[in-house]
Amino acid sequence: MNGRMYDPKLGRFLSPDNFIQDPYNTQSFNRFGYVWNNPLSHIDPDGEFLFIPFLIAAASGAALSAAIYTVSSLISGNFSLSGLGYSILGGAIQGMGAFFGPVGVVAGGILSSSVTTAIQGGSLGEIGQSALIGGISSIAGSEFSKFASKNIGTVLNGLKLNANHFISRTITGGIGGTAGGYASGFVTGAALTGNLREAHKYGVKGAGEGAKYGSISAGAGAIMDARKGDYNWWSGEPNKGSRAFFSGEGTEARAKEQGFQTLSETDAAKNLQKLIDNKNIPWEGQGNAEDMWMRLSKTWAKGVPNGASVPVFLNNPRPGSIWYKTELPILKQKGVYIRYK
Numbered sequence: 001m002n003g004r005m006y007d008p009k010l011g012r013f014l015s016p017d018n019f020i021q022d023p024y025n026t027q028s029f030n031r032f033g034y035v036w037n038n039p040l041s042h043i044d045p046d047g048e049f050l051f052i053p054f055l056i057a058a059a060s061g062a063a064l065s066a067a068i069y070t071v072s073s074l075i076s077g078n079f080s081l082s083g084l085g086y087s088i089l090g091g092a093i094q095g096m097g098a099f100f101g102p103v104g105v106v107a108g109g110i111l112s113s114s115v116t117t118a119i120q121g122g123s124l125g126e127i128g129q130s131a132l133i134g135g136i137s138s139i140a141g142s143e144f145s146k147f148a149s150k151n152i153g154t155v156l157n158g159l160k161l162n163a164n165h166f167i168s169r170t171i172t173g174g175i176g177g178t179a180g181g182y183a184s185g186f187v188t189g190a191a192l193t194g195n196l197r198e199a200h201k202y203g204v205k206g207a208g209e210g211a212k213y214g215s216i217s218a219g220a221g222a223i224m225d226a227r228k229g230d231y232n233w234w235s236g237e238p239n240k241g242s243r244a245f246f247s248g249e250g251t252e253a254r255a256k257e258q259g260f261q262t263l264s265e266t267d268a269a270k271n272l273q274k275l276i277d278n279k280n281i282p283w284e285g286q287g288n289a290e291d292m293w294m295r296l297s298k299t300w301a302k303g304v305p306n307g308a309s310v311p312v313f314l315n316n317p318r319p320g321s322i323w324y325k326t327e328l329p330i331l332k333q334k335g336v337y338i339r340y341k
Contacts, residue, residue, distance in 0.1 A: 002287070003069055007199075008217035008244070010171065012030075012032045012033065012034070013032045013034065015030055015031075015032075016033045017032075017050050019121055029287070033038070033196075042333070048118060050065075050284065053099065053125065053224070054099050056223065056224075056227070056270035057095045057096055057098055057099035057220055057223070057224050058092040058093075058095045058096045058099075059092070059095065060095050060219065060220045060223045060224075061091040061092050061093070061094045061098065061108075061216055061217075061220040062088045062089075062091040062092040062097065063091070063195065063214045064091055064094060064095075064215065064219045064220065065086050065087045065088060065090055065091020065094070065169070065212070065216050066084060066134055067263075068087070068164065068215060068216070069083060069084055069087035069212075072082065072212075083216075086116045086120060089112075089115070089116060089117075090112040090115065090116040090216075091112070091216050093108055093111050093112040093115065094109060094112045094138065094216045094217055095108070095134025095219060095220040096106040096108060097109065097111070097112070097138070097217070098142070098217055098220040098221040098224055099224055102139060102142070102143070104140045105138050105139050105217050105221065105281065106135045106136060106138060106139045106338055107137045107140025108217070109136075109137065109139065109213050109217060110131045110132075110134050110135040110138075110325065111131060111134075111208065112134055112138075112213070113130040113131055113134025113135075113209070113213065114127050114130055114131040114134065116130075117130040117131075117264065121177075124254075125192075127190075129185075129188050129202075129206075130209070132184050133180075133181050133185055133188075133209050133210055133213070134209070134213050136178040136180045136181070136183065136210070137176075137180040137181035137184065137206070137210030137213040138180075138213045138214060138216075138217040139180070139217070140177055140179060140180025140181075140210070140214060141172075141173035141174060141175075141176040141177030141180065141210070141211075141213065141214020141215060141217050141218045142176075142214070142217040142218050142221050143171060143176065144172055144173065144175065144177075144179075144214075144218075145168075145169040145172040145173035145176060145214075145221070145222070146169075146218075146221075146225075146259075146335075148168070148169075148172035148175075148176075149154050149228075150192045150219035152192075157179045165222065165233070165234065165235055165236025165237075165309075165337070166219065166222050166223070166230075166235075166236070167231060169191035169213050169218045169219060169221070169222040170218055170219040170222070171215070172286070173214045173215045173216075173217060173219065174212075174213050174214050174215035174218070175211075175214070175216020176212035176218070176341065177210040177211050177212070177213050177214015177215060177217070177218075178207045178208075178210050178211040178214065179210070179216070180210050180212070180214065181203075181206040181207045181208070181210015181211065182203040182204065182206055182207035182210065183203070183206075183207050184206055184210070184285020185202040185203040185204070185206020185207065186199050186200065186202060186203030186206070187199075187210075188202055188206070189201065189202025189203060190202075198269065201291075205308075206223055209333075211226075213284075213289060225273045225307050228305060228306075228307060229305050229306070229307045229309055229336075229337075230242065230305060230308060230309075231308060231309035231337070232309075234311050236337060236339070237339065238260070238308070238309045238311045238339060240258075240259035240260065240262055241259065241260065241261055242308070242309070242310070242311060243260070243261055243262075243263075243300065243303065243304055243314070244258075244260035244261060244262055244309065244311045244312070244313065245310065245311070245312045245323060245327050245331070246312070246313040246314070246322045246323075247313075247314055247315070247318075247323035247324075248313075248314055248315030248316050248317045249315050249316075250315055251313035251314060251315050252264065252289060253312065254313050254341065255313045255341075257312070260311050263296065263297060263300045266300075267295060268296060268298065268299075270295070272292055273298055275292075276289045276292065287288040290322070293322060294322050294326050295327065297322050297326050297327055298326050298327075298330060300327070301326065301327045301330040301331055301334075302330055302334075303336060304331065304333075304336060305308045305332050306335055307335050307336060308332070308334075308337070309336065309337040309338060309339055310331060310334050310336045310337065311339050311341050312338050312339065312340050312341065313341045
């Protein structure tokens with residue numbers, strides 16, 4: 001299959017990479033390394049060139065920005081090709097920023113808003129104001145969309161109400177961006193004019209811009225998060241073969257029927273169960289089997305990628321179950337999207 005073998009103990013591949021990703025990065029010349037020796041910040045799910053997901057991020061931001069501009073300008077009656085071009089440029093910059101996480105989101109918002117304002121002939125003051133609004137509203141929209149999706153979205157999913165992942169992230173990003181845009185615009189207006197009424201006008205203008213920046217950052221971020229977390233970017237549903245968690249009668253069978261992987265299917269779990277059976281280790285008591293399974297379940301939960309979409313099957317789990325005591329706390333720490341099935 002022409003695959004490269006990786007040794008997790010050495011942290012190195014056993015065969016060299018045939019391609020040099022970036023000739024200006026010295027880590028690229030370590031042909032046996034993985035993600036530039038920075039696996040805490042990066043993953044490489046497909047082995048493709050780094051610029052491919054980077055281009056996907058730029059394209060998603062550009063497409064979102066173009067769609068938002070087209071709809072809003074047609075409603076207001078001021079559509080122009082130049083305006084569409086500016087929006088595509090700004091969206092691409094924001095999308096590229098989303099590729100690099102929160103810091104990139106802020107930088108992308110600042111650069112996108114300031115560049116487009118400068119191209120349109122804005123003054124230095126207008127450029128500075130746009131940069132402030134762009135940076136604050138982008139990160140506000142991006143982070144609020146994540147919070148809303150992981151909390152509000154999880155509640156809706158638990159009630160069996162279908163909440164589309166991409167659309168909900170984009171909309172809640174716009175809400176967060178609106179708030180951030182108004183706040184930054186109001187503060188700027190108050191500092192420039194010293195008049196609350198004028199500051200409010202600045203805030204309203206900033207809210208409109210912030211809604212756009214927040215939506216674009218959140219939407220592009222949703223696509224990039226899905227690539228990193230190995231789930232469908234549109235629906236937010238876990239991909240088949242993802243690690244599933246379950247608790248209660250009949251739940252493991254349901255997980256397997258739907259094509260997800262369970263802990264009991266791993267070699268480690270099979271060996272543990274064989275040890276428990278051979279030595280007749282009791283479920284409770286000193287050196288009990290429950291503690292053994294709990295330790296293994298902890299490792300299983302820690303292996304889920306940060307921000308992943310995780311399928312969970314429950315059927316009246318008991319309060320002291322491994323799910324509640326071990327797995328759920330770890331998944332919350334990793335910031336995953338829990339999909340109750």
